[in-house]
Amino acid sequence: MSVIVQYFVIITHIIIIASAFKISSKSDDISTEIVQTDNKTQPQQIHLSLGDNPTQMVATWSTMSPTDTIVRYGVGQLVTVHMGTMTNFSNGVNHDQYIHSAIMDQLTPNTSYIYQVGSGNPNEMSKIYNFTTTPIGNNWSPRFCVYGDLGFINPQSYSRILSDVNKGMYDMIIHVGDFAYDLDSNFGDMGDKFMRLMEPIAARLPYMTSPGNHENAGNFSNYKNRFRMPNNDNQNMFYSYNVGPIHFISISTEYYFYVNYGLMQLLNQYKWLAEELKTANLPENRAKQPWIIVLGHRPLYCTNSDGNDCGIAADWLRYGVPFIHLLGIEDLLYLNGVDLAIWAHEHTYERMWPVYQEKVVNSSTPGQPYFNPKATVHIVSGSAGCQEDHDEFPQVEKDYSAFHSTDYGYSRMTVYNSTHLYFEQVSDDQKGKIIDQIWLIKTKHGSFLND
Incomplete structure (x- = not known):
């Protein structure tokens, strides 16, 4: 099939499916009075x-x-x-x-x-x-605060995160989409309030971001203009960077759903992602940054009973355009041995067993599913706090869901070395209690095709 014919088929299927599957932000804009800054030249x-x-x-x-x-x-x-x-x-x-x-x-x-x-x-x-500044090279243990879906109204986890920052617990903040609710609301006033709220944290640590569905207005114009991510050829929508032993890859899952802004940006990202992962997985690069972690907003795996998020939408991301299965992300993760994928969007926390094509593929070591697992580990951390409700879980659970919680909270991650990664979930509802924790241990990194 020629490239032109493939593009035509993709466009046709997307138009048909998008018309049947309406995807939108989960809430309307908040109407608040614009706060005028007295000194308009003050940073x-x-x-x-x-x-x-x-x-x-x-x-x-x-x-x-x-x-x-x-x-x-x-x-x-x-x-x-x-x-x-x-x-x-x-x-x-x-x-x-x-x-x-x-x-x-x-x-x-x-x-x-x-x-x-x-x-x-x-x-x-x-x-x-x-x-x-961070130490040079990869022989150190970077510490991260990770979350998504933090708004200006009801930013439940904010005070506890700020307290952590004041204690020097992190080297970086990673916010995987949905800011302010919304950055563009009330002509951008909500975005201004949110960024002023974040200044005591984000002015002291690198504040690394991924776009979410709540940033979609004007083809993500607020997100594209308010942030400056590294290697910014793609306006912060998809990019990569190294931190110690980790190669981070941030993508826009929203390209799959807001096709009204153009299909080429999805095609360009997919082509870039395939090449980026292939390069990151080369032996000489894996020797320097053995861990590959993908960041994005909407999850490839989740089990919430929240409309189509964990059904049709997740299928679309995993397998690509329905019926023709082009542009799916999961095979790229599997082929190139992505160790961990962190998502948000669901206003909950959920950790999966190692999973591929909706089947659990734990380690072959009994009782140690995260010791040299045979597929990517997916985690959803979208419960930092906003004015919207939590997303509930069904009574009948999917096999690949290992743990979930509807508590407000956020995640902490430390990558100790080339073999050991620690991840934990903090419950703000339970006054900072650690409600989930895992050690992801990899004595070898690379494609899962060989396992």
């Missing part, structure tokens, strides 16, 4: 992200009037000054904002820095924040 919504290489950190912030874009930084003193870029982003009537981004580079590994952003005018500079 706000400051957050960090990793740069294109380990010697960089990127600072991003907003003002409500145009200003110069400057970051000052150094070890103990603000001795280095860099200029950045400013973009005018309009969210609608009476809500223009100016999003600034500046790179701090030539950073020394494993070193604490201070920094300050603004226009350069003393009255238009932020408070001084600090961050610590």
